[in-house]
Amino acid sequence: MNDTLKATEEQMAYAKLLDIGMKLGMLSLVVTFILYVFGILTPHIPVSDLPKYWSMPVKQYLEATGIHPGWAWLHMLNRGDFINFLGIAFLSGVTILCYLRIIPILFKKKDTVYAVLAIIEVLVLTLAASGILRGGGH
């Protein structure tokens, strides 16, 4: 393969950060799940009670368990079930970090259109992550 076939600078930067982020996210997911499932950290919902809740629609589940949606889990990280959200949030957020990584590269290369596209994508994903948008429940 000759040099012209190498992925672009921004593509490589994106890939490297994604690789690190994905591995960190997976690792934290596994570690926090072990803390949860082996009872090292006490969960908000006892695991033996879970079958009572997992067949409920989400709105009913939130009401029955007293869980607040959005980023409220950040205040419950001492609970075995909620600490798992660290890994989940990290995996769901790593793409935003990758986009932030390539924006300066795109501007440096004067690829303004793609830099703007990347900025808009960051805004879209940040809006989704913000918790402002709610599905309403049923």
Place this chain on the structure above:
Amino acid sequence: MSGKNSKIMSLAVILVVMMLAAGSVFASGDPAAATAPAAANSTMPWWGWPAILFVVTFVMGIVAVLGGVGGGVLFVPIIGGFFPFHLDFVRGAGLLVALAGALAAGPGLLKKGMADLRLALPVALIASSCAIVGAMIGLALPTNVVQTALGGTILGIVAIMLMAKKSEYPDVPQADNLSTALRISGIYHEVSTGQDVNWKIHRTPQGLATFIIIGVMAGMFGLGAGWANVPVLNLMMGAPLKVSVATSKFLLSITDTSAAWIYVNNGAVLPMLVVPSLIGIMLGSLVGVKILATTKPAAIRYMVIGLLLFAGTRALLKGLGIWN
């Protein structure tokens, strides 16, 4: 059929038997697809369902790789149709399963130049924005409506898988104005032939418009969207098949990110459902890749189509209250 293919077929049979067993254990009488906590009446210990889930998703991971489909498209109809978990949580988990698979594959595909960032970025912006809308619609609609629509969609995917042709190197006589302006084109090295393949795309506006629908469906049903991404990138826009498959996989990491956040922020993510599924399907995928290297699983694709046909019919009938 070779011995290896027989083993794979056996795995699929095990998957179907486990699905049916799970479905019969959890035979809810509620037409709204398990809106009542019927599982609470089950005598199975709490860890029983997560353990079965892990085994089923492990087999699913193998079958998905061999059948050339993403895990999400199998996960949601099968787990949603035959397990006691509410469809809201299954869709949230389905998105995270598809997301994790895409995140794991993304770096390698980007580094090798198979997935193309310039092709992915505009498409991802549209698909991820629309996936947010789809996720919000999915969480707002009644469960039986989503279940019915999911069944119809899965049956549509079966039709696409049966009918859609693939083109290794589509004929693109001239790149359109938009793709030219965005400089979407590339060269990739085809290992099997040792050739460098120049590619460009056409019908970019139509392709981008199609990703509005794909994004909404991905968010609404938590399916991932490789089944739709690949035909649009390959057949409509004219990207080579390998570039389409790789870019599609990478795209899922962005599309599913936006939809996953909506499910996370609405409380529709249960770690006890997500983590065993994710680990099961990823370990299964690793085994599947190893099997794939030594076998020619042509028949497996039809088996996956059969599985989807069964699960899609189940979802449709469950949504309509005919088969609960």
